Amino acid sequence: MNGQVVAEIEIPSKVYGLEIDKTIAIMDYGEDIPEKGRAILYNPSINKELDNLGVTRSRYGLITQNYKPEELIAGFVVLKADQTVTIGRNKEDRNNYLLGLLDMRDDNSHLSREHLSIHVDKDNNISIEDHSTNGTKVVIPK
Amino acid sequence: MSEMISNTPIKKESLSENEQTILIHNQRLKLDSKRVLRSLDSLESRQ
Numbered sequence: 001m002n003g004q005v006v007a008e009i010e011i012p013s014k015v016y017g018l019e020i021d022k023t024i025a026i027m028d029y030g031e032d033i034p035e036k037g038r039a040i041l042y043n044p045s046i047n048k049e050l051d052n053l054g055v056t057r058s059r060y061g062l063i064t065q066n067y068k069p070e071e072l073i074a075g076f077v078v079l080k081a082d083q084t085v086t087i088g089r090n091k092e093d094r095n096n097y098l099l100g101l102l103d104m105r106d107d108n109s110h111l112s113r114e115h116l117s118i119h120v121d122k123d124n125n126i127s128i129e130d131h132s133t134n135g136t137k138v139v140i141p142k
Numbered sequence: 143m144s145e146m147i148s149n150t151p152i153k154k155e156s157l158s159e160n161e162q163t164i165l166i167h168n169q170r171l172k173l174d175s176k177r178v179l180r181s182l183d184s185l186e187s188r189q
Contacts, residue, residue: 124175135167
């Protein structure tokens with residue numbers, strides 16, 4: 001299943017001392033995600049479809065775009081309606097592992113514990129809130 | 143919907159032609175269900 005990029009969020013990161021921003025994309029898979037069964041989702045960073053990532057009735061998801069596929073655990077976080085997903089270096093939050101933000105090789109000092117949060121309301125509107133020390137770059141269509 | 147991409151790899155460049163970069167800092171950016179920017183507001187101070 002393909003989707004559209006709704007927004008790209010640049011997350012500061014240092015890998016082996018090199019400053020490399022990780023880009024997390026908010027993807028819109030439209031209204032046609034099967035209500036039952038496993039969604040097959042397209043990951044643009046590795047140019048192929050991924051299977052068995054979970055059952056979802058959600059329209060939106062998060063994918064880390066510029067991250068090597070072999071380093072991904074799953075690489076996809078579902079954004080469910082009326083829920084908030086928080087991204088940061090909090091090791092107790094599974095989403096941060098799924099998005100590759102807690103790679104052991106990273107120096108995550110640039111990343112706040114709760115860097116930003118993304119909320120999807122019941123009408124599929126998206127709110128992106130920055131709680132970080134230095135701010136967050138968000139790329140959206142004009 | 144003409145915007146829907148099917149059977150076409152989605153690349154990072156997919157936003158590049160008509161994109162804008164916004165630095166948000168203790169702010170809330172809202173996009174509606176059609177992915178249109180609706181507001182950019184300051185967050186109240188958090189404890």
